[in-house]
Amino acid sequence: MEAASIHARLRERFGDAVGDLTGSGRTVGATVEPARIAEVAAWLRREPALLFDCLSTLAGVDYPKRSVIQVVYVLYSYRLRHWLTLRVDAPRDDPRVPTVTGVWSAADWQEREAFDLLGVQFEGHPDLRRILMPEDWPGHPLRKDFVEPQEYHGISTSRESLLKA
């Protein structure tokens, strides 16, 4: 199904919770209200004409100017061979987004990564721990205002240049 008609169906079902159609190709899609994303995801997976059975990727993006952390869901339907991208804008100071692990179990580690690197709290996630950084790491390193600590467990994180003038 074409992205425009998928979008029209979404609008018909969820009304203003779904934003305008933006992007092109595989990133064509719409923004969704944070509180409704799990519901929208479950419907997209179930709906016989859509059948988005694959969460291709889930990523987080930091937009400090808009004070937003965006979670991007790239969906694909193996059965019907169409793509859709959903975007969720969460407030930067307290980004809380319902989990979609109940819809696609592939979201488990992807959400843990977004939590680890950007600090997005996925509510209802079964095991929201850091996945890449050490457990005792300060802060979330992919935030644009992240400042690298001077040392970690006594290991200095900078090195003098060997090229001295």
Place this chain on the structure above:
Amino acid sequence: MSLINTVPDMALTARVDDLLNWTRKSSVWYMMFGLACCAIEMMQTGGPRADLERFGMAPRATPRVSDVIIVSGTLTLKMALRTKLLYDQMPDPKYVVSMGSCANCGGLFQLAYSVCDGVDKVIPVDVYVPGCPPRPEALTEGLVKLQQKIQQEKWLVRKTDPVGVRA
């Protein structure tokens, strides 16, 4: 009976230090510690073409029986703590070979938030092998250099004497 006749036909004389060092350098077991792409070159070095086994070097899967740890690849800060733990488990005498730019100084990734800028920030390094990644020939040369270093150790010097004692 002359003294000559009391010595067997086959006899070698050597200083104890030299003998110990000779046996040690001829059986340097290295710990398999592949962290990144350098590990591929390390495997090649252990393979039939470069053939580390001709120097008496065999790969080991545990630090507890290893003599040398070849740090091959990018060392993250998370791994740095574990590297220290593994190094501490190795029995003395132990050596460290830092393989490739990343292990030497953080290399290409040294400005990344997650990367430890050189394994020498965590454990003492004996031989640095430059390259990104070093070819098997380069790693072989580094290990031959390590053998030369082992041959020069002076184990019987009193520990109170700072000369010749490893730091």
